[in-house]
Amino acid sequence: MRDGPIDRQPTDPTRNGAHPMADITPRLGLPLLAAAQAQKHVTHNQALSALDALVQLACLDKDLSAPPADPAEGDRYLVTATMPTGAWAGLSGQIVRREDGVWVGFEPRPGWLAYLVDEADLYVFSGTAWSSLKASLSAIESLARLGIGTSPDATNRFAVKSEAALFSWDDATPGSGDIRLTLNRQASGKDAGLTFQTGFSTRALLGTLGSDDVGLKVSPDGASFSTAFTASAATGRLSLARIEAPLEVSAHPGALPDAPAQTVLRVSGADGQPARLVLDGFGVAAPGTISFRAAGGTAAAPAALANGASLGQLSAFGHGVTGYAGSARAELAFLAAETWTDAAQGTRVAIRTTPAGTTGSAEVFSAEANGAVKLAPLASAPSTGLALGQIYADSTATALKWHTGAAWARISNFGKFAAATNFDNYIPAAAWTKVQFNSADSNDQGAFSAGSNRFVAPEAGLYGFDIALVFKANGGNAPSAFEARVHRNGSSAGRGRASATGTLVDGVTTLGLSSALTLAVGDTVEVFVRFTGADGYVAASDSLFAGRQLA
Incomplete structure (x- = not known):
C-alpha cells in the first residue's frame, strides 16, 4: 500500500527531447499508449482514473490544509492552502483524489470548473487561483444595462431573452419566505403595469394604469383597447365588462361535464355536496328576488308576447345511464295567458313533471289567470x-x-239520483214486486237506469238510499199490511225494511225507508213492495227513490 502522494500533474511534453503530445494529451494530461509499449493496461488505467477524477468535477471541500481523518475512495478536494501538510504536502493548488489508499494530485488548467459540495457553489480556475461564481455574480451592482440572452437598449435597460424566468424566495439566508416584485411609479397619473405583447405588438395591459385602480385592458391590434375589469382602489369593488357566457362558479375541484347549449351561468358543488345560490336580504319582506324578463321579436326590436309564450322557467335536468337528458324533466313555468298589450297582460303558472317509466314531461298543475287552480x-x-x-x-x-x-x-x-214513477204500480197480494221507477229528476254519473228501474253503482263505495211510497187502493180491496225493502243484485239486501199494518188509508198511508249499502262497481239496487191480504197500488204521486254515494 502506498503511503505518500502521487503527483500526476502534466509534464512538459517536450521534456527530454520528446515530441509534443507524444506521451500525454494536451488538455487533461492523460497518458497515451506508446507503440510496442509493455503493460499497456497500466497506462490505460491511469488515463481512466484521471478521467474519473476530472470529468464532472465535484469536490467536497477547498478549505482543508491537511487530509481528512477518514477519507472514502474516490473523494476529491481542492487544496488551496499554501503549505498543506501530511499526505497533501507538495500538492498546493491541485485537485486531489483518494485512490488506492493514497492521494493523487492533478494540476488544474485555466478555465477548469469545480463544484464545491459543501458550499453549493461553482468555482473556476483562472490559472493562478480558484474563484467563486456565486461571489462574482453577487458583486455585480449598479450596472447601467444588463442583457441576458439579448442586448439591452436605452429604454429596456434590463432585457432577458428566455423560455422562462423564475423568481423564488431567498432560502440561502434566514428570511420571511416571502417574495415580492415591486413596480414603483412616480405618481398616480402614471402607469405601473405589465405589458403583454405578440410580435412586439401590445395585446394586454395589467396594472395601475393612469390611476390607483387596478385594471386589465385588452387589444386586438395594439392600437384600440377595451377595459375587461377594474378593481376600485377606493372601495375594493370589481367592475366587469360584459362577460362571455357561460360564467362558471364552482366548488368542484375537478373537471365537469359540458354545460348545455346557451348556458349563461353555471353554479356547481363538490361531489356529494349541493350547489347553493344564496340571496341575502335585510330589512325587506323577501330576502331576494329572481326576475325574468321576456319579449317577442329580437333584442334589437322587442315585440309583445304571444298567448302561451314563456316569461321564465325553472327547469330540472338529470343524468341517465349514458348521459344527461336533452330536455327538462321537471319545470316551473311562467306563461302568458293571452296575447299581451299594454293594458292586458294575463299570466298563468304551470308545473310540468315526467311520469315514471317515461321521458316526456307534461303539465300536471297550474294556477290560472282567473285565480283558479287546475289539475x-x-x-x-x-x-x-x-x-x-x-x-x-x-x-x-x-x-x-x-x-x-x-x-x-x-x-x-259523487254518483246520486232522484227517481219517480209516472204511473200507479199494481202490486199483487202476497208477492214481493218491484216498483217501476221509470223517470229521473236528476242522475249524476248516470247512476240510475230508468229502463230497468234500478240504481247501478258507478264505482265501489258506500251508498245511502231514501225511499218514499204511497198506498193506493184497488177498488174496495183492503190489504192488512204494506211492506217495502231494497234488493241488491236481485236479492233482499237486508239493510232496512218498512211496513204499515192495520187499516190502510187510500192515498194517505205511506212508507219511508232509508238504507246504506256497501256496493261494488255494477251492483244494482231496486225497490220491492208486498201487500198482505189483498192487492193494491203504489201511487205515482209522492213516491220517491233517491240515492247518493257517501264515500
Whole structure:
C-alpha cells in the first residue's frame, strides 16, 4: 500500500527531447499508449482514473490544509492552502483524489470548473487561483444595462431573452419566505403595469394604469383597447365588462361535464355536496328576488308576447345511464295567458313533471289567470308513487279523487239520483214486486237506469238510499199490511225494511225507508213492495227513490 502522494500533474511534453503530445494529451494530461509499449493496461488505467477524477468535477471541500481523518475512495478536494501538510504536502493548488489508499494530485488548467459540495457553489480556475461564481455574480451592482440572452437598449435597460424566468424566495439566508416584485411609479397619473405583447405588438395591459385602480385592458391590434375589469382602489369593488357566457362558479375541484347549449351561468358543488345560490336580504319582506324578463321579436326590436309564450322557467335536468337528458324533466313555468298589450297582460303558472317509466314531461298543475287552480285530467288512476293524501282529476269519472293510503276515493261529483214513477204500480197480494221507477229528476254519473228501474253503482263505495211510497187502493180491496225493502243484485239486501199494518188509508198511508249499502262497481239496487191480504197500488204521486254515494 502506498503511503505518500502521487503527483500526476502534466509534464512538459517536450521534456527530454520528446515530441509534443507524444506521451500525454494536451488538455487533461492523460497518458497515451506508446507503440510496442509493455503493460499497456497500466497506462490505460491511469488515463481512466484521471478521467474519473476530472470529468464532472465535484469536490467536497477547498478549505482543508491537511487530509481528512477518514477519507472514502474516490473523494476529491481542492487544496488551496499554501503549505498543506501530511499526505497533501507538495500538492498546493491541485485537485486531489483518494485512490488506492493514497492521494493523487492533478494540476488544474485555466478555465477548469469545480463544484464545491459543501458550499453549493461553482468555482473556476483562472490559472493562478480558484474563484467563486456565486461571489462574482453577487458583486455585480449598479450596472447601467444588463442583457441576458439579448442586448439591452436605452429604454429596456434590463432585457432577458428566455423560455422562462423564475423568481423564488431567498432560502440561502434566514428570511420571511416571502417574495415580492415591486413596480414603483412616480405618481398616480402614471402607469405601473405589465405589458403583454405578440410580435412586439401590445395585446394586454395589467396594472395601475393612469390611476390607483387596478385594471386589465385588452387589444386586438395594439392600437384600440377595451377595459375587461377594474378593481376600485377606493372601495375594493370589481367592475366587469360584459362577460362571455357561460360564467362558471364552482366548488368542484375537478373537471365537469359540458354545460348545455346557451348556458349563461353555471353554479356547481363538490361531489356529494349541493350547489347553493344564496340571496341575502335585510330589512325587506323577501330576502331576494329572481326576475325574468321576456319579449317577442329580437333584442334589437322587442315585440309583445304571444298567448302561451314563456316569461321564465325553472327547469330540472338529470343524468341517465349514458348521459344527461336533452330536455327538462321537471319545470316551473311562467306563461302568458293571452296575447299581451299594454293594458292586458294575463299570466298563468304551470308545473310540468315526467311520469315514471317515461321521458316526456307534461303539465300536471297550474294556477290560472282567473285565480283558479287546475289539475291536469287523467283518464285513469295513477298506479305508481301512491301515497296518502294525493289528489288527481279523473277525466273518466269527471271527479276529484284522493288516495286514502289504500285506494283512490272520490271527493267530488259523487254518483246520486232522484227517481219517480209516472204511473200507479199494481202490486199483487202476497208477492214481493218491484216498483217501476221509470223517470229521473236528476242522475249524476248516470247512476240510475230508468229502463230497468234500478240504481247501478258507478264505482265501489258506500251508498245511502231514501225511499218514499204511497198506498193506493184497488177498488174496495183492503190489504192488512204494506211492506217495502231494497234488493241488491236481485236479492233482499237486508239493510232496512218498512211496513204499515192495520187499516190502510187510500192515498194517505205511506212508507219511508232509508238504507246504506256497501256496493261494488255494477251492483244494482231496486225497490220491492208486498201487500198482505189483498192487492193494491203504489201511487205515482209522492213516491220517491233517491240515492247518493257517501264515500
